[in-house]
Amino acid sequence: MEARTPLPYGRQDISEEDIRAVVDVLRGDWLTQGPAVPAFEQALAAICGARHAVAVNSATSALHVACLALGVGPGDIVWTTPNTFVASANCARYCGADVGFVDIDPATMNMSVTDLSARLAAARANGTLPKVLIPVHFAGLPCDMQAIHALAKSYGMRIIEDASHAVGARYRGEPVGSGRYSDITIFSFHPVKIITTGEGGAALTNDDELAARMALLRSHGITRDVAAFRNDYLGPWQYEQHELGFNYRMTDLQAALGFSQLRRLAEFVERRNALAGLYDAALAGLPLQRPQRDAAHLSACHLYVVRLDEPGLHRAVFEQLRADGIHVNLHYMPVHLQPYYRQLGFADGDFLHAERHGACAISLPMYPALTREDIERVAQALARAINLQLPEKEAEDALIS
Numbered sequence: 001m002e003a004r005t006p007l008p009y010g011r012q013d014i015s016e017e018d019i020r021a022v023v024d025v026l027r028g029d030w031l032t033q034g035p036a037v038p039a040f041e042q043a044l045a046a047i048c049g050a051r052h053a054v055a056v057n058s059a060t061s062a063l064h065v066a067c068l069a070l071g072v073g074p075g076d077i078v079w080t081t082p083n084t085f086v087a088s089a090n091c092a093r094y095c096g097a098d099v100g101f102v103d104i105d106p107a108t109m110n111m112s113v114t115d116l117s118a119r120l121a122a123a124r125a126n127g128t129l130p131k132v133l134i135p136v137h138f139a140g141l142p143c144d145m146q147a148i149h150a151l152a153k154s155y156g157m158r159i160i161e162d163a164s165h166a167v168g169a170r171y172r173g174e175p176v177g178s179g180r181y182s183d184i185t186i187f188s189f190h191p192v193k194i195i196t197t198g199e200g201g202a203a204l205t206n207d208d209e210l211a212a213r214m215a216l217l218r219s220h221g222i223t224r225d226v227a228a229f230r231n232d233y234l235g236p237w238q239y240e241q242h243e244l245g246f247n248y249r250m251t252d253l254q255a256a257l258g259f260s261q262l263r264r265l266a267e268f269v270e271r272r273n274a275l276a277g278l279y280d281a282a283l284a285g286l287p288l289q290r291p292q293r294d295a296a297h298l299s300a301c302h303l304y305v306v307r308l309d310e311p312g313l314h315r316a317v318f319e320q321l322r323a324d325g326i327h328v329n330l331h332y333m334p335v336h337l338q339p340y341y342r343q344l345g346f347a348d349g350d351f352l353h354a355e356r357h358g359a360c361a362i363s364l365p366m367y368p369a370l371t372r373e374d375i376e377r378v379a380q381a382l383a384r385a386i387n388l389q390l391p392e393k394e395a396e397d398a399l400i401s
């Protein structure tokens, strides 16, 4: 068999301009705490139509400071979806809070509004309402934020959008991150995401106090604002620590890369949508479910996730694709079934749609440099892998019956 270039499931797209932007910082005066971070924050906030963007060293850190800024602490409950990366739930645990989950809608793979509504009614009855809800825009497709926001209002919950997959997406004509339907929106700039800073993240908000609180927490809880000082002013060396913060700062190297990448955000999202269209056409007719295309909202198309009609084929198809050099992935193993969360009391059967999803989903390669030929190759390999397995499976079924 011919050896072919491996295809990752996602990867960064770095231009010569991006490289120059980082090198310029290296030649300059500030590697960190210089002007590149606020420049990136302002550009990001402007693109999203938010008042503030607070850049940090990862989306995980952004989720942590967002929870703290909203006052999450021991005794509180935070809900998210099980179909996400563990960080969406871990942020609550960092604050000493309990985690709960809301099942997904199998059509969109996003948080189900029907399940959310039912669980909220039950939680009100037992006095276990969540303080914060963290919906995740899975694969870049915005959640039904209008409905989620309406429920949050009536139950007195705050909302953090985990938009790690969704920078550049639009919901009801507005950019994700505008904050119209939430308190804080989180982005990730890990290299597999839409734009990258190496590692990095940001928290966007329209609330001045939340922004100030998150900015304080990302840098040890220290302020240099004389007007805010609580001790007597002693001299120009003075800074004050007002609470227990962290070093979650983004460097200027990262911010310069982010600023440069941001210029191509719209282009990246357009390219990803075009690739999704090519996949849709190439995969038509295979026994699988393709991602939902939603004319009303623009997905950032972070991932292209298909679901096999026959879960029994999942592992074999997955392994065959990897053997063919196509580095497919699973987004996601349900978070509540991770050993850490099982030990907190979650079990199989708790969130059936997310579990079924985890048992049949495959993320195909998706990144701007992917070509039409690559997509043909993936489609053919996938068809072959399914066909290799189907006859055996049918034979097995025949034996059983």
Ligand SMILES: *Cc1c(COP(=O)(O)O)cnc(C)c1O
Residues within 6 Å of the ligand: 057, 058, 059, 060, 061, 084, 085, 087, 088, 136, 162, 164, 165, 187, 188, 189, 190, 199, 200, 201
């Ligand atoms: C990637 C990701 C994160 C974490 O992002 P980092 O920047 O790597 O910390 C959180 N939530 C979701 C949904 C993600 O995909």
